[in-house]
Amino acid sequence: xxxxxxxxxxxxxxxxxxxxxxxxxQRAVPLAAPLTNVMPRYDSLTVVDVRIPDEERRVxxxxxxxxRVYSRDSLVQxxxxxxxxxxxxxGKTIHSPRNCLPGAxxxxxxxxxxxxxxxxxxxxxxxxxxxxxxxxxxxYYWYQGRGRIVASEYTVKWNLLxxxxxxxxxxxxxVRVVVPVQMDQATSLDSAATERxxxxxxxxxxxxxSTLMKDVVRVLPGRSPLAGAx
Numbered sequence: 479x480x481x482x483x484x485x486x487x488x489x490x491x492x493x494x495x496x497x498x499x500x501x502x503x504q505r506a507v508p509l510a511a512p513l514t515n516v517m518p519r520y521d522s523l524t525v526v527d528v529r530i531p532d533e534e535r536r537v538x539x540x541x542x543x544x545x546r547v548y549s550r551d552s553l554v555q556x557x558x559x560x561x562x563x564x565x566x567x568x569g570k571t572i573h574s575p576r577n578c579l580p581g582a583x584x585x586x587x588x589x590x591x592x593x594x595x596x597x598x599x600x601x602x603x604x605x606x607x608x609x610x611x612x613x614x615x616x617x618y619y620w621y622q623g624r625g626r627i628v629a630s631e632y633t634v635k636w637n638l639l640x641x642x643x644x645x646x647x648x649x650x651x652x653v654r655v656v657v658p659v660q661m662d663q664a665t666s667l668d669s670a671a672t673e674r675x676x677x678x679x680x681x682x683x684x685x686x687x688s689t690l691m692k693d694v695v696r697v698l699p700g701r702s703p704l705a706g707a708x
Contacts (some may be wrong), residue, residue, distance in 0.1 A: 504642050506541075507649040511697040513544035516560055517690055523548040523555055539563065539570035556657040556686055560694060566648040574631050575619045575654055576604070579587060584608040584615070591629045594618075596688045602629040603687065607659075607676070614659035615677045616670070618687045622694050623650030643708040655696055657683040 519525055528545040535543070541564040547557050564570055579586065589606030605622040620627045624641055628634050634650075642648050657679045661672055 504565060504646045504648055506697045507647050508564055509542065509562060509697050510699045511699060513542055513562060516544055516693045517546070517558065520548050520686065520689070523550050524549070528557075529538055538573060539566075541565070552656055553660075554654060556682065558656075558686070558690060559654040560651055560690075562649070562651045564649050566642075566650065567654055571638065572621065572634070572650060572652045575617065575652070576606070576631075579606075579608060579617065584610045584617075589617075594684060596691055601627050601691065603627075604629045605683075608656075614661065614676075616657045616659060616676070616683050617654065618656075618683055619652065619654040620691075622646075622652055622653050622691065623698055625700075627691065649699060651694055651698065653690060655683055655686050655690060657686070684704055 498620060525645045526547045526549070528547060530538075530543060538561065540561040543559065543561040545557070545559045548555050558647070561572070563570070566572065576586070585608065587607045587609050590604070591602055592605050593600045594603050601620070603618055606617045608615045608617055624637070624645075624647075626637065628637065638648050638650075659672070659675045659679045661675050
């Protein structure tokens, strides 16, 4: 038994290499509807589309995206990003925001996976508290596609390898919401005022994430089983 255990990592690596070998034959799967249909408005907020520079888009490898800022009286309430990959291959896969956010100047204070109930159905998502200078923000993100909503990067990678080999397609979207924590007179993360501000941001983020998740289902290709669940 111990000898078998010793060979297990090599076996997993061999399977992974075999799966990756199949990615050359996978097909690109376009969206069922434009990403501009995803949450074009929210309450009475002003919505502005944000353009990602061509070089950043090329490096990220996304096929399409929609990035928006939602504001009230010039004060940003939250931002969203949906980046879609119609085909993933080695070197052109979805990048985890957990790795990208620090490069953009945000420090992750705490967070991890949590459960968000959407229309009575529990969904695992990632949620982090971020800090950039004196600014605080709450970030949500998850991976959505091929009939799944997934938070774990490890599960996403396994699904990618398996689906490339067995299904021949790997289309998927990264969905992200960032809600600034409006601190009022709070001066520290431990203050009661900041905790109240965090609670307000958390409540708004939950509502936005739920709406966004359901809107993304409607533009993804195929008749995903999630469409009925959501």
